Amino acid sequence: MFSWPTNYDFCYTLAGVISREGIGLHSGEKTRVKISSYEKEGYYVSFRDKPNEIFKLSQELIGSTMLCTAVKLGGRNLYTIEHLLSAMAGCGLSYIHIEVDGKEIPLLDGSAIQWVREFEEVGIKKAPNPDDFFREISKSIIINKEDSVIAATPSEKTKIISTISFPYKAIGIQSFEIDLNPKSFVEMIAPARTFGFKDQFQELSELGLIKGGSLENALVCHNDKWVNPPLRFDNEPIRHKILDLIGDLALVGLPRAQILVYKGSHSLNALLASSLKN
Numbered sequence: 001m002f003s004w005p006t007n008y009d010f011c012y013t014l015a016g017v018i019s020r021e022g023i024g025l026h027s028g029e030k031t032r033v034k035i036s037s038y039e040k041e042g043y044y045v046s047f048r049d050k051p052n053e054i055f056k057l058s059q060e061l062i063g064s065t066m067l068c069t070a071v072k073l074g075g076r077n078l079y080t081i082e083h084l085l086s087a088m089a090g091c092g093l094s095y096i097h098i099e100v101d102g103k104e105i106p107l108l109d110g111s112a113i114q115w116v117r118e119f120e121e122v123g124i125k126k127a128p129n130p131d132d133f134f135r136e137i138s139k140s141i142i143i144n145k146e147d148s149v150i151a152a153t154p155s156e157k158t159k160i161i162s163t164i165s166f167p168y169k170a171i172g173i174q175s176f177e178i179d180l181n182p183k184s185f186v187e188m189i190a191p192a193r194t195f196g197f198k199d200q201f202q203e204l205s206e207l208g209l210i211k212g213g214s215l216e217n218a219l220v221c222h223n224d225k226w227v228n229p230p231l232r233f234d235n236e237p238i239r240h241k242i243l244d245l246i247g248d249l250a251l252v253g254l255p256r257a258q259i260l261v262y263k264g265s266h267s268l269n270a271l272l273a274s275s276l277k278n
């Protein structure tokens, strides 16, 4: 049986090639990716129609959209990369090449677990330890945006403590704390799906956005209830917030830090990522 490491002492890459297709959140169209190991550290992307143009993903290329994280690569956008990035960083994978046929990474079930299952299927192997899989920090960082706050303090390990607070009873106030390593990521974070609100969902669909969004790839909340139960965890939303945070920090390297977040969001996470980089 496959078992994930319980620390980030080594860096891994894939032992085989993954081919996966699925619906893109924005377009609603089928999109395909091929994921394999690469000779250099980091995450590299090429498009199927231009196989010789290979881009290294970096924090500077990130442009957030209202609905997902996108990167600008040679004049075109690649959308919805955040959950795949989270899966790779959370599992301790680097030295990765992603070949994309389409404009998006498939959304799959709205979590990271299906990517993890693909990694398990092909297996992982030790890669040279990159210098910047981890981001060392020497002093504490604290950033706020309106009433949301994110703080990182130096630590030997990566630990995340996160809280959200929503006025809807179905979510309410949720907190979660995790000592992050590949095993704890896979068991406690990767299965948590993205969540949204019914009104917002309807609005976006009417605008012709989220053509690929459905009850199959997001938990939908309506006032006091979930439209499409059952949940995978009682506190699935806060776990997904941590999944997003890991994806948002993947391109600067997970910090050896204790990270505290209150009302986290992609934009708040991006502020931490930029200040970690400086």
Ligand SMILES: [Zn+2]
Pocket (backbone or CB within 6 Å): 082, 083, 194, 240, 243, 244
């Ligand atoms: Zn997400």
